[in-house]
Amino acid sequence: MSDEKKPLLSPKAKRRVLSVLALAGFFLLWEVICLATGVSDLVLPRPSQIAAVLVSKMPLLWPHTLQTLYTTVTGFVLGVLVGILLGVIIGSSRLAYDVAYPLLVGFSSIPKVAVVPIFVVWFGAGTMPAILTSLVISIFPVVVNVATGLANTEPELEDVLKVLGASRRDVLWNVGLPRALPYLFASLKIAITLSFVGTVLSETVAANKGIGNVMMIASGNFDVPLVFAGLVILAVLGVALYAISALIEIRLTGWAQRKNDMAMA
């Protein structure tokens, strides 16, 4: 290697350090403000208190964390599968688009909190309503994006394939679906965060397990630090799943992102 003098940090490492510093600064500021104003931990606990609760109550919180993770991911995966299927149908047929789209918009406009009691009536309180809420809430962005991605196929390319005698399935498989992939991944990032909303919503309304349920009980007991500990766990889970989606996205649709880089350069 060359003995050229390198800067202490590469630009990428510099960005990393800065973002970690910003995060640490946020919690530090929070801590300092709480200490300076002397606000009660019943209103806003300090980050150090929350951390202490997280550590001391982890044995209690851990099964609930797993439960929330399980229902969210199950609902999310099922929602994405159903969403892709509906998106392909809606995106490749004019008739399906006209018939199903209004229905879909109407259904997704219903506040999900209003749907949970129905799921509870059907399946009883607990795991099932949480999975279903996570499922229905994550379908809509997936359907819309997949359908949009399919509709964006260049007509000229479709002509080239049609002249070769390609069936609709050939066109869909070779052009439509890969073309829709970046749109799908954009929607996954939205859907995964929404999935958490759905699960926790359902857990707060009707469940005896899960982080949502823990937070519900803790706030009833005025155990505000525990409520905040629940929030932190949800945030960490959300960030982790978001990061996994983003990672898969880069691996599978790098071509789309590199292309954008080129266009911007």
Added chain:
Amino acid sequence: MTKPFIELADVTLRYGGGTLALDHTDLGIEQGDFVALVGPSGCGKSTILKLVAGLLDPSSGGVIVGGREAGAKGAGPADPHTPRVRIGLAFQNPTMLPWLTIRENVMIPLKIVQPFRSEYARKKKGEFADRAEALLEQVGLKGFGDKRPWQLSGGMLQRASLCRALVHDPQLLLLDEPFGALDQFTREELWAIMQDLWIAKRPTVLLVTHDLRESAYLANRICVMSSRPGRILEDRKVAFARPRTLEGSYAPEFATLVQELRMRIAHARTETETASPKDEALPRRVA
């Protein structure tokens, strides 16, 4: 007299919006011929191409390609006696799929068209890849097979697009202004490559272009079309010896031919300006 390979008989085409694109047009093309369609913009050149490709159905009249009706009817259950004609298609826009390498893009027709389709899984790494690579080499893209489309320039993509149109040995090659977006040098280089490919494989070629030198350099026959609604005004044989050269394209008789074509088209344009002042846009992508 035998029937021509491609036959448009009394074809009229009216687009959905009511625009009359073709009006009682007749055109016959012999197998192995190289025919250029020239004419003022919006005259229905591309419409003829799409009719032959079977992407459009005529409002009246018939389009026969290789003994079979083109379009939706012809695409129906295959008549075992007259199999579907293998067609290659290239547009002004190369439309490469960004998630595939150049070689994979070139191999797309082999994935779709029989008899290659059933052998694709078995031969895509061996024989078919070699086949694509050989074509790429012929158009001057040796060593670019593993690159992605965004790593290549417009001219290079257009060369790859020609390869994609030719990889499945089409009997009929349809070119819609394939060199239209390229610079002069690249364009002339590709003319020579196109001529070599045609001499080597002798597919029937229908070339739509607005470049008169291009039509005179490449084609055996030039059909001049009138303004919309399109009809074929003039059908010229081009007798220059092959292989034609760029130097040859500056010879006096070549210049005379191009000049005559130009006058004919200029005439065709003024004719319609008086005939139909209303000029709606045709529903096509390239003006």
